[in-house]
Amino acid sequence: MLKRKQRQRLKSNYSDFYIMIKKIFLAVCLFSFAFAMKAEAQQQYKLWYDAPAQVWTEALPLGNGRLGAMVYGNPVVEQIQLNEETIWAGSPNNNANPNALEYIPKVRELVFQGKYLEAQTLATEKVMANTNSGMPYQTFGDLRISFPGHSHYTDYYRELSLDSARAVVMYKVDGVTYRRETITSFSDQVVTVRLTASKPGMINCHALFTTPHQDAMIKTEGDCISLSATTFTHEKQSGKVRFQGRLASKSKGGKVIYRDGVATVENADEVTFYVSIATCFNNYKDITGNEIERARGYLENALTKDYQASKAAHISFFKSYMDRVSIHLGEDKYASVTTDMRVQNFKETNDAYLVAMYFQFGRYLLICSSQPEGQPANLQGIWNDKVLPSWDSKYTCNINVEMNYWPAEVANLSELHEPLLRMTKEVSETGRQTAQIMYGANGWVLHHNTDIWRITGAVDRAPSGMWPTGGAWLCRHLWERYLYTGDVVFLRAAYPILKEAGVFFDEIMVYEPANGWLVVCPSNSPENTHAGSNGKSTTAGGCTMDNQLIFDLWNSIITAARLLDVDTEFANRLEQRLTEMAPMQVGSWGQLQEWMFDWDNPKDVHRHVSHLYGLFPSNQISPFRTPQLFDAARTSLIARGDPSTGWSMGWKVCLWARLLDGDHAYKLITDQLSLVRNEKKMGGTYPNLFDAHPPFQIDGNFGCAAGVIEMLMQSHDGFIYLLPALPSLWKDGSIKGIVARGGFELDMSWKDGKIEKLSVFSRRGGNCRLLSANPLSGKGLKKASGENPNELYETPEVMQPLINEQAVLNTIELPKIYMYDLATKAGQTYTIIGK
DSSP, X not given: OOOHHHHHHHHHHHHHHHHHHHHHHHHHHHHHHHHHHHHHHHTOOEEEESSOOSSGGGSEEEEOSSEEEEEOOOSSEEEEEEEETTOBSSOSOOOOOTTHHHHHHHHHHHHHTTOHHHHHHHHHHHTSOSSOSOOOXXXXXXXXEEOTTOTTOEEEEEEEETTTTEEEEEEEETTEEEEEEEEEOTTTOSEEEEEEESSTTOEEEEEEEEOSSTTOEEEEOSSOEEEEEEOOOBTTBOOOOEEEEEEEEEEESSEEEEETTEEEEEEESEEEEEEEEEESOOBTTBOOOOHHHHHHHHHHHHHTSOHHHHHHHHHHHXXXXXXXXXXXXXXXXXXXXXXXXXXXXXHHHOOHHHHHHHHHHHHHHHHHHOOTTSOOOBTTBTOOOOSSOGGGGOEETTTHHHHHTTHHHHTTOGGGGHHHHHHHHHHHHHHHHHIIIIIOOSSOOBXXXXXXXXXXXXXXXXXXXXXXXXXXXXXXXXXXXXXHHOOHHHHHHHHHHHHHHHHHHHHHOEEOTTTOOEEOOSEESTTOOOXXXXXXXXXXXXXXXXXXXXXXXXXXXXXXHHHHTOOHHHHHHHHHHXXXXXXXXXXXXXXXXXXXXXXXXXXOOOSOOGGGGGTTTSOSOOTTTOHHHHHHHHHHHHHHOSOOOHHHHHHHHHHHHHTTOHHHHHHHHHHHTOBOSSSOOSSEEOTTSOEESSSBOTHHHHHHHHHHHHHHEEOSSSSEEESTTOOTTOOXXXXXXXXXXXXXXXXXXXXXXXXXXXXXXXXXXXXXXXXXXXXXXXXXXXXXXXXXXXXXXXXXXXXXXXXXXXXXXXXXXXXOOEEEEEEEOTTOEEEEEEO
């Protein structure tokens, strides 16, 4: 036994040791907490600047799906440019040209005779719409707030928070700090601007509406300012959309005077301005709504709310979408550098944090411009400061509107796909009339453009407008929704739209004389001229993109019909008709042919790469299933070059990811993150991170966001491919919340370019087939064999390509891979570890 002194000494030593361990433990906890807090703070994404916006592409975008706002942040006169998604010129109409029924066969005959320019000229004269080419999306105008005496400001700061959808402006004047916070409330459907100061009684300002619309009526109605107007007539289509904006405020201290269309604030401690906007638009064929009652209702409801409670509800709503996905590609090494300069420096810094922020900015823009029950994101999303914007800011259906929704399913924003899917239903309704008038056919058709009135006639001139496969591309989005959700109820509702689009092509396609193939004619490969016309015409027949689009459409109908146990005879007919279509072809210099004839010029750097639709967003071209086509597609893309318009580079990020070349995909991101101010140059990124076509088009933002996911995960080829195109610069990282086909939600981290940990949440159950460059282990994981039993992972059987005898093809060298199957149950999460 120990003696008493020994026991006391041991107790004392133990006590000292315990205290030391406790201190170490506490220190470790504090360090871990501090590190976690620091990491969390580093993952806050925001755009920030040390000067006000001088031009619109420097202003900060806010939106709630229905309302858009661009915040300039000028201390002396704040300008907040405003949009409401249904302010469009014109009125309900369709624009199918009845002359087309007579002249389309004549255009087709000229094409088959090789008289392409004559065919195009005739189509422009006799087939294009003879009423209008669609209506422009238009600005509401601006809220302007002037601040007397603020011209000598200092300590300026301007921010857009991607974590809370708020724009904040701060600066000092004579020792007083002024702060402005602007939100486009999701919950209250108003724009709010809250002004505060560090010293009581210091807020003095004047607020008013301005607008470029003619004959606008501005009134003072008690404690409210209103602006009412009607959109204008365009291309002889009467402007009939009535709209009203209303401005009111709540203040603390001082007073607010409403007089002569101006709200004047005197000596207030704080003030919040509220802006509501509404129109008479109900849907594309009904504009009998009461814009005054709607605008008043939004405003009066908002004024009853406590600002902080409304702000919290707004942030909560926004975060319910935004927080579904997180990404970490690197630390925030340049937090002290303004966002525009980070873009300017990107080629030298390889700022991984900026790429992650740019990805999240794409998701942010979709949340803010495409909410359920609203309009789809148009060519500029929801943000437009003109009454006659470029290309009318319509819905361009030969790439651009589809690109807007490439991130919807994979970036965990499936509900935000709904406006495009609903627009597809609506153009299927107007397109039935157009199919009859122009082609004498059943089913429905959409050409290369539409607007809020869901026009479906061929617009503009034949070089772009003589393209009847817009409906087929939109139908692909219906099918993708099904593949990602497995929602049979949705598929049953969407099937008639798919079927009727398929009926149209079944009736209008013809056999071309050179090979006897079933083709669409007349059409074009958007919007590229071809050698058959010495570069003077786009009009042609049997273009590769048309073949690929109809291949996807008819296959989706066949699969859906058999799944739903309907239309057996029609499905069998389409299956036979597919065998009569032209196969994809490899041309003389090893390229994937863009046209039915070997016309491709290896020096052609046209922005459209339409014949590569089969590689992305479709899954007809695969390194595993169609290696010859895979190599030919790569040859074509190399020849097209990298720098281009902004949206084209966004598409190329996705294409190079599908080609399993992460470094080349990253190179396109580098090209896209090239700063554009006002200089004339190819595409890039404006200071506010908007995509530069130029001018601004939002599709490049969405294309790059989808491209980042394609680099990290793909699920189109019969399995979920983990890190298929990881750039060498992103050796370590993580992404959480992205979605694969079949409703598998993935969280994954990687180390030294290899999967470290993967979490799979199965929304609907079913087999989850995984492909990885390194071995994986986990409960229930087994080596895969045979076809994937998950029907949502079926891959198409593509016809054997025709290969020119002069073509030299490269051998496809595939990386070493490990393939596993995991049987999942709905609602369960599965953890997998990389070896």
